[in-house]
Amino acid sequence: MKIAVIGNPTREEKDLPLVREAKKLFDECLYVPITQLRVDIEKELKVEFEHRNLDEFDYILLVPTTTHSEMFYSVARVLSESTYIPLQPDKYLLSLNETLLFDYLRKNGIQTRDFIVITPKTPLSTLKKIKYPLTV
Secondary structure (H helix, E strand, C coil): CEEEEEECHHHHHHHHHHHHHHHHHCCEEEEEEHHHCEEEECCCEEEEECCEEHHHCCEEEEECCHHHHHHHHHHHHHHCCCCECCCCHHHHHHHHCHHHHHHHHHHCCCCCCCCCCCCCCCCHHHHCCCCCCCCC
């Protein structure tokens, strides 16, 4: 079984203990800096590192950071179709977007604080529903 650990190269030293432990459990362990990935869009989507297609790995372990959050999400979205990723793309997206997170929690029966996003298109009647105290 093979695993690829995808992380931010600025914190590679912090990820090395994780890679060492993975090498004990898997036949092959590859550390992949997120900045060195290539996402190809030809006939189909694929993610490559050093001319190696990452969908050949059994597991992909993402160690995401906010610096490259969009790239981590894109990689997770593409590779989740072909390999096991513990951090599913839709759940990772929730962690990036507070509005989506609170909406998801409310829809699943978890009480949260009210969250209203005001945009130029928001009707003024919505503002009357705001309860105080208000955090802006």
